[in-house]
Amino acid sequence: MLNEIFKKSLNNIEITADEFNVLVNADLDELISCAERIKLKYMGSAPQTCAIINARSGLCSENCAFCAQSSHFSTGAPVYKYIELERIEAAAKDLAARGVERFSIVTSGLVPDDEEFQKIKESLKIIKKYRLKPDASVGCLSYEKLMELKEVGLDAYHHNLEVARSFFPEICTTHDYETDVETVRESVRAGLYVCSGGIFGLGETWAHRYELAMTLRELGVHSVPMNFLNPIKGTPKEGTSVLGEDEALRILAVYRFLLPDRSIRVCGGRSIVFSERSAEKVLRAGASGIMVGDYLTVKGISMDEDMDFIRKSSE
Numbered sequence: 113m114l115n116e117i118f119k120k121s122l123n124n125i126e127i128t129a130d131e132f133n134v135l136v137n138a139d140l141d142e143l144i145s146c147a148e149r150i151k152l153k154y155m156g157s158a159p160q161t162c163a164i165i166n167a168r169s170g171l172c173s174e175n176c177a178f179c180a181q182s183s184h185f186s187t188g189a190p191v192y193k194y195i196e197l198e199r200i201e202a203a204a205k206d207l208a209a210r211g212v213e214r215f216s217i218v219t220s221g222l223v224p225d226d227e228e229f230q231k232i233k234e235s236l237k238i239i240k241k242y243r244l245k246p247d248a249s250v251g252c253l254s255y256e257k258l259m260e261l262k263e264v265g266l267d268a269y270h271h272n273l274e275v276a277r278s279f280f281p282e283i284c285t286t287h288d289y290e291t292d293v294e295t296v297r298e299s300v301r302a303g304l305y306v307c308s309g310g311i312f313g314l315g316e317t318w319a320h321r322y323e324l325a326m327t328l329r330e331l332g333v334h335s336v337p338m339n340f341l342n343p344i345k346g347t348p349k350e351g352t353s354v355l356g357e358d359e360a361l362r363i364l365a366v367y368r369f370l371l372p373d374r375s376i377r378v379c380g381g382r383s384i385v386f387s388e389r390s391a392e393k394v395l396r397a398g399a400s401g402i403m404v405g406d407y408l409t410v411k412g413i414s415m416d417e418d419m420d421f422i423r424k425s426s427e
C-alpha cells in the first residue's frame with residue numbers, strides 16, 4: 113500500500129484521507145526513504161536557506177496561544193518598535209557573506225501602521241542591495257499593499273495559517289481564520305512567491321494536520337514553513353510536551369507526500385525537537401530547506417554549523 117501511495121505522490125496526485133492514515137501508521141524508515149526520493153524528484157538535493165530578523169517585537173493585539181509576542185500574555189519576550197535600518201543593513205551584509213539565499217523582515221501584529229510600512233519598504237530595498245531575496249512577514253496586508261512591496265523588490269510574502277481551520281478557534285480567538293487565508297490568497301494573486309505553513313505540537317490531531325496540508329495545497333502556496341512548538345513560559349501552551357523526534361520526522365515525511373512539489377522548510381523548534389544533526393535529519397525526511405540563525409524570540413542553532421553542513425551537502 114505504501115508503494116502505491118508513493119507512486120501517486122511522485123506523480124503529484126492528491127493523497128486521500130484514507131491514504132494519509134496509511135502513511136501515519138507506516139514504518140518510519142520506509143516512509144522517510146520514500147519522502148526523500150519525492151523531495152529529490154521535485155526539489156533536488158541542494159538545501160534552500162532563509163533567515164529572518166524580528167524587526168518589531170511584542171505588542172501584538174492577537175492572542176495566538178503559542179506566541180511569546182502576544183500582549184495578552186506575560187512572557188518576558190523583548191518588546192520594541194521597528195528597529196533602526198542600520199541593523200537590517202548589518203544583518204543583510206552578514207547573511208550575504210555567508211551565502212544565505214533569502215532574508216525576511218518579520219514584524220509582530222496584525223497590520224503595520226503607515227510609518228512602519230514605509231520602513232518595511234526601505235528595509236526591502238536594503239536587502240535587495242545585498243543580492244539576497246527580500247522577503248516579508250508583516251501581517252494581513254491587502255492586495256494593494258502587497259503590490260506596493262512588490263514594486264520595491266519583495267520576492268516572497270510569508271503568512272502562516274498556523275493550524276487547520278477546524279482547530280484554529282482553540283489557538284486564536286482575536287481574528288478569523290479567513291483573515292489569514294485571505295492574506296495568503298491575495299499574496300498568490302499578487303504573483304509573489306508565497307510561503308505559508310504552520311506550527312505543530314499544539315495538541316492538534318493527525319486529521320488536523322491533513323486538513324492544514326490540503327488547505328495549503330489548494331491555495332497554491334509555493335513554500336511551507338514548518339515550526340514545532342517550543343512551549344514558551346507565560347503562554348497558554350507553557351505546559352505542553354515537546355513533540356518527540358520521531359513524530360516530528362513523520363510529520364515532515366507525510367507533508368512531503370501531501371505537498372510533493374512545494375518547498376518545505378523547517379523553521380522554529382528545530383533545536384528543541386531534534387537532539388543532534390537536525391539539519392541533516394530534517395532534509396533526509398523530506399524537507400527541502402531550513403531557516404538558519406535565530407528565531408523570533410528564541411536563539412537558533414549556530415549559523416556556522418548550519419551553513420557548513422549546507423555547503424557540504426551542496427558540493
Ligand code: SF4
Pocket residue numbers: 172173174175176179180181182219220221222
Ligand atoms: S503569532 Fe503573530 S498575530 Fe499571533 S500573537 Fe504572535 S505576533 Fe501576534
